Amino acid sequence: EADIYQTPRYLVIGTGKKITLECSQTMGHDKMYWYQQDPGMELHLIHYSYGVNSTEKGDLSSESTVSRIRTEHFPLTLESARPSHTSQYLCASSDGLGRTDTQYFGPGTRLTVL
Amino acid sequence: AQSVTQLGSHVSVSEGALVLLRCNYSSSVPPYLFWYVQYPNQGLQLLLKYTSAATLVKGINGFEAEFKKSETSFHLTKPSAHMSDAAEYFCAVSEPGNTPLVFGKGTRLSVIA
Numbered sequence: 001e002a003d004i005y006q007t008p009r010y011l012v013i014g015t016g017k018k019i020t021l022e023c024s025q026t027m028g029h030d031k032m033y034w035y036q037q038d039p040g041m042e043l044h045l046i047h048y049s050y051g052v053n054s055t056e057k058g059d060l061s062s063e064s065t066v067s068r069i070r071t072e073h074f075p076l077t078l079e080s081a082r083p084s085h086t087s088q089y090l091c092a093s094s095d096g097l098g099r100t101d102t103q104y105f106g107p108g109t110r111l112t113v114l
Numbered sequence: 115a116q117s118v119t120q121l122g123s124h125v126s127v128s129e130g131a132l133v134l135l136r137c138n139y140s141s142s143v144p145p146y147l148f149w150y151v152q153y154p155n156q157g158l159q160l161l162l163k164y165t166s167a168a169t170l171v172k173g174i175n176g177f178e179a180e181f182k183k184s185e186t187s188f189h190l191t192k193p194s195a196h197m198s199d200a201a202e203y204f205c206a207v208s209e210p211g212n213t214p215l216v217f218g219k220g221t222r223l224s225v226i227a
Contacts, residue, residue: 004157033214041123041152041202041220048214058214090157099146099208100165103215105157 003027006091006106013081014114021076021109023091031094032074033103036060036087043090049074081113116141118188118205120218128226133177133192135221137205140186146208147188148215149179153201161203164188175199200225 004025013019025032034047035058045058049068063085064078074093078085090108094101121136139145146165150158162173169181175198179190190203205218 041222043158043204043217043220045214050212092157098212099210100163101208101215102148102160102163103150103158105150105159107155107157 004091004093004104004106006089006109008109009107010110010112012112012114015080015082017081019078019081019111021089021091021111023074023076023106024072025074025093025104025106026072027093027095027104028071029093029104030071030096031101032068033092033094034058034064034066034074034076035090035092036062037090037108038087047076081111083113086111086113116143116145116207116209116216118147118207118216118218120203120205120221122221123219124222124224126224126226127195129197130194133190133195133199133223135190135203135205135223137179137188137190137218138186139188139205139207141207143210147179147181148206148208149173149177149188149190150204150206150217151175151201152204152220158204161190195223195225197225197227199223 007022035043044060046062047066091106092103094103117140148163149161152158164181206215
């Protein structure tokens with residue numbers, strides 16, 4: 001079983017607040033990802049990183065930002081939360097074998113912005 | 115760009131019946147294909163993957179998938195559904211180069227007692 005952790009699991013917060021969703025993995029993986037998952041299940045890649053100090057935007061435009069200062073840590077920040085940010089956020093890492101990479105997912109953070 | 119299409123956003127089967135979840139891919143190069151499963155309130159986990167070795171791939175929990183190049187398909191099957199198989203299932207394709215997986219929109223499997 002993969003060791004990838006997300007905190008908090010659930011977060012209810014008011015509009016305008018700054019929030020940081022935490023994601024950590026203990027597998028030493030270089031590659032990490034953030035997905036936004038709609039209520040209807042579809043996954044949207046919003047950010048990814050292939051190593052320390054490397055971050056890229058994904059397919060879905062997002063007002064969030066990420067940082068990768070340590071290999072094991074990939075936090076996602078929303079400077080000013082809005083109701084449109086209400087969603088589930090999934091973090092993942094991969095074992096870096098190339099196109100046959102397996103991605104390991106955390107349990108997700110379900111965010112509700114009032 | 116490569117893509118996957120999952121036919122049917124929701125599939126319902128009776129317990130003990132065959133499970134068939136459909137995935138078709140679009141790719142200009144030999145694809146690498148994956149099936150992931152998401153149980154309620156959890157992240158995704160890998161069921162199986164095709165990496166150009168055997169065309170019939172066996173995964174966890176009795177699932178398997180067959181790569182059919184002529185049909186550009188990678189359908190997921192299980193001979194006999196169990197209540198615990200109720201979950202969301204995602205097909206994904208790996209693009210050439212160092213880019214992330216491309217996921218399909220997912221299929222929700224319901225198992226009726």
